[in-house]
Amino acid sequence: MNRLAWLALAVLLAVGCKSRRERGAVPIVGERLVSRAESAEIRRGMEGARLDYTTFNGRAKSTLRLNRDVHDVTAHVRIRKDEAIWISVTALLGMEVARVMITPERIQIVNRLQSVYIDQPFGYIRRFASEELDFGAVQDLLTGEVLGSFVDRHARLSAFDKGYVFRGIREDLAYELTLDTAYRASFTALDDTATGQRLTSMYEKRATAGRAFPEVFQLSLQADRLDLQIDMAYTRVAFDEDVDMPFSIPARFDEVL
Numbered sequence: 617m618n619r620l621a622w623l624a625l626a627v628l629l630a631v632g633c634k635s636r637r638e639r640g641a642v643p644i645v646g647e648r649l650v651s652r653a654e655s656a657e658i659r660r661g662m663e664g665a666r667l668d669y670t671t672f673n674g675r676a677k678s679t680l681r682l683n684r685d686v687h688d689v690t691a692h693v694r695i696r697k698d699e700a701i702w703i704s705v706t707a708l709l710g711m712e713v714a715r716v717m718i719t720p721e722r723i724q725i726v727n728r729l730q731s732v733y734i735d736q737p738f739g740y741i742r743r744f745a746s747e748e749l750d751f752g753a754v755q756d757l758l759t760g761e762v763l764g765s766f767v768d769r770h771a772r773l774s775a776f777d778k779g780y781v782f783r784g785i786r787e788d789l790a791y792e793l794t795l796d797t798a799y800r801a802s803f804t805a806l807d808d809t810a811t812g813q814r815l816t817s818m819y820e821k822r823a824t825a826g827r828a829f830p831e832v833f834q835l836s837l838q839a840d841r842l843d844l845q846i847d848m849a850y851t852r853v854a855f856d857e858d859v860d861m862p863f864s865i866p867a868r869f870d871e872v873l
Contacts, residue, residue, distance in 0.1 A: 644794075647776040655773050658780055661799035662767070667759055667827060671696055671859045675852040676833075681845040689713070691848065693758060694859040701755060702861035717863040720751040726865055733869045748789050749806070749815075760819040760830040762801045766791050800828055813839040829853055 650658065672695040680687045692704040701718040717724045723741060725734040734740070741749060748765075756763050762782075771784040771793075779802065782793040788810035794803040800822065806815040815837050819830035833848040 644781065645777045647774045647781070650773050650775050650780075654775065658773065658775075658795075658799065659767070662762055662795065665799040665828065666761060666764075667829065667855075669697060669759075669827075669855045671856055672759060673852075673854045673857060673859050674850050676848045676850040678846060678848045681843075683841075683843050694861055695755065695758065696859065696861070698752070698755070700861060701758065702859075702863065715863060717861065718751070718754065724863065724865070726863075726869065731866070731869045732872045733865050734872055735865065748786055748791075756801075757804070757817055757835070760801055760822075760833065762793055762795060762799075763791075763804060766793060798828070811839065813837070827855060 672693070674693045676691050676693065678689050678691050680689060687707075690706045690710075692706070694702040699719065701716070703714075703716040703718075704712055705714040705716075707713050713727070713729050715726045715728075719738070721738055723734065723736050723738055727733065738751060741754070750765065752765055753763050755761075766784065766786075767782050771782040774781045774783070779797050780795040780799070782791070782795075784791055788808055790807045790809060792803075792805045793801065796802045801817075801819055803819075804815075804817045808814070816835065818834040819832070820834075821831040822828045829850075831850045831853075833846070835846050835848075837844040
């Protein structure tokens with residue numbers, strides 16, 4: 617996999633990651649199935665705990681590990697809810713190395729280090745992740761939310777000592793969404809049994825800018841010949857302010873398909 621591909625994955629999923637031992641996985645102790653009334657209460661609590669925002673603007677120090685390569689970068693993340701995700705990745709001395717624009721229709725990535733770019737329909741992400749990972753799921757991962765599209769009536773809901781767990785299977789995708797006692801995402805695992813891909817994410821240190829936003833993300837993606845791990849700690853977070861999303865592809869850059 618070339619460097620553009622790993623950079624695309626890193627910034628596209630720009631949330632933090634874990635170590636090999638599944639750092640962030642919450643021990644499930646005292647698990648029990650919930651009643652119908654409890655399930656309704658938990659789902660109401662989960663909806664009430666979701667972030668209420670129109671725009672997001674954050675800056676985070678990040679460490680990316682691709683197989684044996686390690687990179688320290690700063691990620692600047694801007695979101696217009698349900699419309700667009702913009703990410704700029706800078707290295708030493710503030711030099712921008714990549715810029716990303718994601719909409720429900722399209723993924724565009726500019727790699728300034730190699731003077732190349734990607735301009736593809738959103739479905740391009742499915743080269744690296746499950747068919748179930750749509751724009752809304754990517755947005756939820758970036759903002760530390762429960763993956764709303766997965767908690768339908770088919771999901772099995774349990775309670776345990778430290779929170780709640782949604783489990784289920786869609787096609788070849790097995791998922792496990794762990795919530796804390798305040799109904800907020802703490803750990804997410806998506807396993808595609810057909811491709812052998814595994815995506816996990818973890819969220820810590822909530823309550824930023826007056827909202828229950830996690831300051832620390834940890835994420836991991838394993839696939840064929842790919843082991844991507846990211847640690848991400850936000851140093852600045854703001855909501856509901858005007859955000860610019862400048863994006864252009866330089867004429868001299870070459871397209872990578």
